Amino acid sequence: MSSNNRAQAPVPTAIFSHVSARYGRGPTVLHDINFRLEAGSYHVLTGPSGAGKSTLLKMLYLAHKPCSGGASLFGQDLMRLRRNGRADLRRRIGVVFQDYRLLDHLTAFENVSLPLRLQGLVKSSYAEDVVELLTWVGLGDRANAYPPTLSGGERQRVAIARAIVAKPQLIVADEPTGSVDPEMGQRLMRLFTELNKLGATLVIATHDPTMALQVGAQAWHIQDGQLHHNTPTPDGGPVIDPYHHGGAS
Amino acid sequence: MIKRLWHIWRHRPHDPPMLPRPDVRHLGLGFAIAVIAALTGLMLIFADAAKRAEVHWQSQIAGSLSVIIPAGSVTDPAEAATTAADVLMTIPGVLMATPMPQDQAEALLQPWFGAKGIETLPIPTVVELETDPGAPPTLEAITRTLKDKGIDALVDDYGHFKTTLARMSGAIRTLTYSAFLALVLTAAALSAFAALSGISTHRHIVDVMHLVGARDSVVAQVFERRYAKLVFKAAALGAGLALVASITIAIIGGHDPFAPSLRLTFGDVVRLVLIPPALALVALVSTRIAALHALSKLS
Known part of the structure; x- marks a missing residue:
C-alpha cells in the first residue's frame, strides 16, 4: 500500500465536534459526539444493538449527514460538502459491510476492481494488483468465482479486498467478523492490523468487547447514542474514561 | 455531446456490464x-x-383557368365556345384556349347528378385556358376583354381549390x-x-x-x-x-x-x-x- 496519500495529509483523518444525528424527522439517535481520529490510528467501536454504531460509521463513510455540530473528514467540512465532493472523499475511504454488499453478477475479480474501474482506470493498469490482492486475502484461485458460489468467509474477504484495493486512507468496517467462524474472524482481524501497520486509519464496529485489547486498538463504546472513549481491560469490560467522556480524544 | x-x-470488452443482463x-x-x-x-x-401531394396537385392546376359561359346566355353553345376561344387567344399571356366538348362538360357533372337525364340540364359552356406561368393575364383583363366582345362569362382560376388544398395539406x-x-x-x-x-x-x-x-x-x-x-x-x-x-x-x-x-x-x-x-x-x-x-x- 502506498503511503503517498497519507504523507501529504498531516491533518487528522476526522474531527467530530458536538455532532448529533437523526433519521428524517425521527428522534436523535446520536447525541453530542466528539472525537478526533488521527491518521494511522486504530479504533474499535463496541456497543449494544441499536446504540448507534452503524449510524456513526455511516457518518464516517459519508452515507449519513450529521444534523448538527461540526464534522470534518480529511480536513474538509462535511456540513458544507457538496455531492461531488462527497463522492471524491469516498474514494479515500474503504468500507466493509457485515452483509458484504458484493454485486452478484460480477466475479470476485470484478467486484474487487470496481473502485478502480469507476475511477476510470483501464483493466490492464490494475489487473495485476487486483490478482495480487486477491491472492493476499487467500482467494487467488477464486478470482473468477461469482459471490453466490463463495462461502461467507470468502465473500467477506472479497469485500475487504474491494475496500482496500484503491489504497484508502480510512477503512471503516461494520461487524467484519460477524458472520464468519472464529478462526476466520481472527485471520481477518490480523489482516486489518496489517493494514493499520501500513498506515491506514481503521474504525471497526464489533460486538466483541475484547477485540480492542486483542488488536491493540483504542476502544470506543457507544451507549444510548452517546460515545464513550474507553480504556480496554483484559477481561474486555468497558471502563469509561471520565476525562474523555463526551470530549475529544 | x-x-x-x-x-x-464504445465497446470495452474488458469492462463487464455494471448492471445485470x-x-x-x-x-x-x-x-x-x-x-x-x-x-x-x-x-x-x-x-x-x-x-x-399538395405540390403535385398545385402544379397540375397552375397555369390553368376555366372560362365558364352560362347556359342561358347563349343560343349555340358550340359557336359561343369557339368565339370565346378566339377572343381569349388575343389576350397577352394566354398560350392556349380550348373549348371543352359538351360531353366532357357533362361528364364533370355526372358524379353529382348521375348519367341519366343529364343532357336535359343547362350545362354551361367551358373554355379551358393555358396561361404563361411567367406572365399570366389577370382575371379582370380576361373578364373585361370578353365583356367588350359581348360575352358574359365567369373566369375560374381554381383559387378556392388551391386554398382548400393548401389548408388540408397544412392540417395534415x-x-x-x-x-x-x-x-x-x-x-x-x-x-x-x-x-x-x-x-x-x-x-x-x-x-x-x-x-x-x-x-x-x-x-x-x-x-x-x-x-x-x-x-x-x-x-x-x-x-x-x-x-x-x-x-x-x-x-x-x-x-x-x-x-x-x-x-x-x-x-x-x-x-x-x-x-x-x-x-x-x-x-x-x-x-x-x-x-x-x-x-x-x-x-
Missing part, C-alpha cells in the same frame, strides 16, 4: 419503443407525402408533426420511467457505486448506456417495420390519386435511418435527467 455519445456507445421486463419497453419508432417513421413519411402536416412530437415525448417519458424503475430495482448497485466513490453522473451514465442502447435497437426494429409498411402502402396504393405521393423517396429513407439515433438521443437525455434527479434524492 458527440464525445459523450461515443463514450456511452436485461430481463423480460425490458421486452415491454423495447416493444413500446419499436411501436413508437414505427409510428414516428410513418408520421414523417405521411407528412412529407401530404406536402408532395400539423397533425402528423403533432403526433410525431407526442410520440417523441412518449419515448422520452418511457425512457425516464424505465430509468427510475431501474434505479429502484438496482438500488443496491447504485449504493455500492456511491460507496466506492462514483459521482452521480457516473452512476447515471450506467443507466443512460443501458436504456439508450435498448431504445436504439428497438427503434431500429420499428423504423425497419415503418419502411416495410410504407413500401407495402405504396405498392398496394395502386392507382389511387394519392399513390404517387406515397412513393418512398430518398428523403424518407434518410428520415427512417435517423429515427433510431434520434430516439436514442432522446432516451439518453431523458434518462440522464431522471437518473440525476433520482440520485440526488439518495443519501
Whole structure:
C-alpha cells in the first residue's frame, strides 16, 4: 500500500465536534459526539444493538449527514460538502459491510476492481494488483468465482479486498467478523492490523468487547447514542474514561 | 455531446456490464419503443407525402383557368365556345384556349347528378385556358376583354381549390408533426420511467457505486448506456417495420390519386435511418435527467 496519500495529509483523518444525528424527522439517535481520529490510528467501536454504531460509521463513510455540530473528514467540512465532493472523499475511504454488499453478477475479480474501474482506470493498469490482492486475502484461485458460489468467509474477504484495493486512507468496517467462524474472524482481524501497520486509519464496529485489547486498538463504546472513549481491560469490560467522556480524544 | 455519445456507445470488452443482463421486463419497453419508432417513421413519411401531394396537385392546376359561359346566355353553345376561344387567344399571356366538348362538360357533372337525364340540364359552356406561368393575364383583363366582345362569362382560376388544398395539406402536416412530437415525448417519458424503475430495482448497485466513490453522473451514465442502447435497437426494429409498411402502402396504393405521393423517396429513407439515433438521443437525455434527479434524492 502506498503511503503517498497519507504523507501529504498531516491533518487528522476526522474531527467530530458536538455532532448529533437523526433519521428524517425521527428522534436523535446520536447525541453530542466528539472525537478526533488521527491518521494511522486504530479504533474499535463496541456497543449494544441499536446504540448507534452503524449510524456513526455511516457518518464516517459519508452515507449519513450529521444534523448538527461540526464534522470534518480529511480536513474538509462535511456540513458544507457538496455531492461531488462527497463522492471524491469516498474514494479515500474503504468500507466493509457485515452483509458484504458484493454485486452478484460480477466475479470476485470484478467486484474487487470496481473502485478502480469507476475511477476510470483501464483493466490492464490494475489487473495485476487486483490478482495480487486477491491472492493476499487467500482467494487467488477464486478470482473468477461469482459471490453466490463463495462461502461467507470468502465473500467477506472479497469485500475487504474491494475496500482496500484503491489504497484508502480510512477503512471503516461494520461487524467484519460477524458472520464468519472464529478462526476466520481472527485471520481477518490480523489482516486489518496489517493494514493499520501500513498506515491506514481503521474504525471497526464489533460486538466483541475484547477485540480492542486483542488488536491493540483504542476502544470506543457507544451507549444510548452517546460515545464513550474507553480504556480496554483484559477481561474486555468497558471502563469509561471520565476525562474523555463526551470530549475529544 | 458527440464525445459523450461515443463514450456511452464504445465497446470495452474488458469492462463487464455494471448492471445485470436485461430481463423480460425490458421486452415491454423495447416493444413500446419499436411501436413508437414505427409510428414516428410513418408520421414523417405521411407528412412529407401530404406536402408532395399538395405540390403535385398545385402544379397540375397552375397555369390553368376555366372560362365558364352560362347556359342561358347563349343560343349555340358550340359557336359561343369557339368565339370565346378566339377572343381569349388575343389576350397577352394566354398560350392556349380550348373549348371543352359538351360531353366532357357533362361528364364533370355526372358524379353529382348521375348519367341519366343529364343532357336535359343547362350545362354551361367551358373554355379551358393555358396561361404563361411567367406572365399570366389577370382575371379582370380576361373578364373585361370578353365583356367588350359581348360575352358574359365567369373566369375560374381554381383559387378556392388551391386554398382548400393548401389548408388540408397544412392540417395534415400539423397533425402528423403533432403526433410525431407526442410520440417523441412518449419515448422520452418511457425512457425516464424505465430509468427510475431501474434505479429502484438496482438500488443496491447504485449504493455500492456511491460507496466506492462514483459521482452521480457516473452512476447515471450506467443507466443512460443501458436504456439508450435498448431504445436504439428497438427503434431500429420499428423504423425497419415503418419502411416495410410504407413500401407495402405504396405498392398496394395502386392507382389511387394519392399513390404517387406515397412513393418512398430518398428523403424518407434518410428520415427512417435517423429515427433510431434520434430516439436514442432522446432516451439518453431523458434518462440522464431522471437518473440525476433520482440520485440526488439518495443519501
